[in-house]
Amino acid sequence: xxxxxxxxxxxxxxxxxxxxxxxxxxxxxxxxxxxxxxxxxxxxxxxxxxxxxxxxxxxxxxxxxxxxxxxxxxxxxxxxxxxxxxxxxxxxxxxxxxxxxxxxxxxxxxxxxxxxxxxxxxxxxxxxxxxxxxxxxxxxxxxxxxxxxxxxxxx
Amino acid sequence: xxxxxxxxxxxxxxxxxxxxxxxxxxxxxxxxxxxxxxxxxxxxxxxxxxxxxxxxxxxxxxxxxxxxxxxxxxxxxxxxxxxxxxxxxxxxxxxxxxxxxxxxxxxxxxxxxxxxxxxxxxxxxxxxxxxxxxxxxxxxxxxxxxxxxxxxxxx
DNA sequence: TATTGTTATACTCTATAACTATA
DNA sequence: TATAGTTATAGAGTATAACAATA
Numbered sequence: 001x002x003x004x005x006x007x008x009x010x011x012x013x014x015x016x017x018x019x020x021x022x023x024x025x026x027x028x029x030x031x032x033x034x035x036x037x038x039x040x041x042x043x044x045x046x047x048x049x050x051x052x053x054x055x056x057x058x059x060x061x062x063x064x065x066x067x068x069x070x071x072x073x074x075x076x077x078x079x080x081x082x083x084x085x086x087x088x089x090x091x092x093x094x095x096x097x098x099x100x101x102x103x104x105x106x107x108x109x110x111x112x113x114x115x116x117x118x119x120x121x122x123x124x125x126x127x128x129x130x131x132x133x134x135x136x137x138x139x140x141x142x143x144x145x146x147x148x149x150x151x152x153x154x155x
Numbered sequence: 156x157x158x159x160x161x162x163x164x165x166x167x168x169x170x171x172x173x174x175x176x177x178x179x180x181x182x183x184x185x186x187x188x189x190x191x192x193x194x195x196x197x198x199x200x201x202x203x204x205x206x207x208x209x210x211x212x213x214x215x216x217x218x219x220x221x222x223x224x225x226x227x228x229x230x231x232x233x234x235x236x237x238x239x240x241x242x243x244x245x246x247x248x249x250x251x252x253x254x255x256x257x258x259x260x261x262x263x264x265x266x267x268x269x270x271x272x273x274x275x276x277x278x279x280x281x282x283x284x285x286x287x288x289x290x291x292x293x294x295x296x297x298x299x300x301x302x303x304x305x306x307x308x309x310x
Numbered sequence: 311t312a313t314t315g316t317t318a319t320a321c322t323c324t325a326t327a328a329c330t331a332t333a
Numbered sequence: 334t335a336t337a338g339t340t341a342t343a344g345a346g347t348a349t350a351a352c353a354a355t356a
Contacts, residue, residue: 005269005280005284006265009167009171009284012287015291015292015295016161016165019294019295032347047314047315048314048315049313049314057347057348058347058348059316060315060316060317061348062315063317064346065346080314083356085314085356086313086314087315106161107159110159110161110162111159112294113161113287113291116286116287116290117286120279124275124278124279124283125160125280125284127272127276128276128280129160129163129164129280131271131272132167132268132271132272133163133167133170135267135268135271136167136171136174136268140170140173185322202337202338204337204338212323212325213326214337215324215327216325217338218340219322220323223322235337238332238336239331239332239337240331240336241332241336241337242338
């Protein structure tokens, strides 16, 4: 039962996502909701259309996600300054704090994982991963591979 | 907007999974259903309980997945030889063929991705990935990280 | 006429709890 | 009493289609 490199990468992400899910326990946050917050963090106040496109998901879907995030105090819907059809989704201080911590945790975890790699191997590892991404992106006409992704550390 | 190593790994898996999803279009297969097939392939005819444990998912969930796989001709439920409460889920020729192709495609894609990496970098890449997995697994008390995973190539 | 966000509806994946048939 | 699988119910995430308000 040889494990291919793809199997290993999948396992890393699976482990990581379990860790992330554990960190959300007891909060109304889920991966999908954090994905929305992530977009707002990287782009600033955004229309739901823009969020839907960034996440490659239907606009209808964003309505529900934002409903929950608004109802639990993470975001506000405010009037768009020039387009009265649209709303701008923007952070409350709660979300700003949570996302700041999430980003810090994510960086720490990433550094810790890289720290587990023999420093002599790090440059080759980085080059190898970049080459794999380039190859995969070339294979699949991915439009845009999306945002960096809603990634964070657990604990 | 620095991309951490974790961001890159997440992007690889995201690209890969989109590719996989595209390959399923027009079939009744989904990631969850393929995960069930994957377990049956690696373990042979299995009880639903065994599948549920292997996938770390509730037994109830497996009922529905197997219902669909059975209804669409991928698996059969057969009597357990010694336990009349249990059923054995086993492949039809259809699933056997599909899984064989899937495994072949997966290996090919994995080889192709590794082939995109400078051969001088491959050993360090492999070591680095293994080190990251070991670190992540040590961080999270994961019970078992699960099967190799239902991974396949698109097209 | 096209776009933004909503209501309506439906499918999939997941969970827990209660029940049936068996161990 | 415990286990295998089911029915019942519910919450998430996703989709398409139709509609209102506005561009």
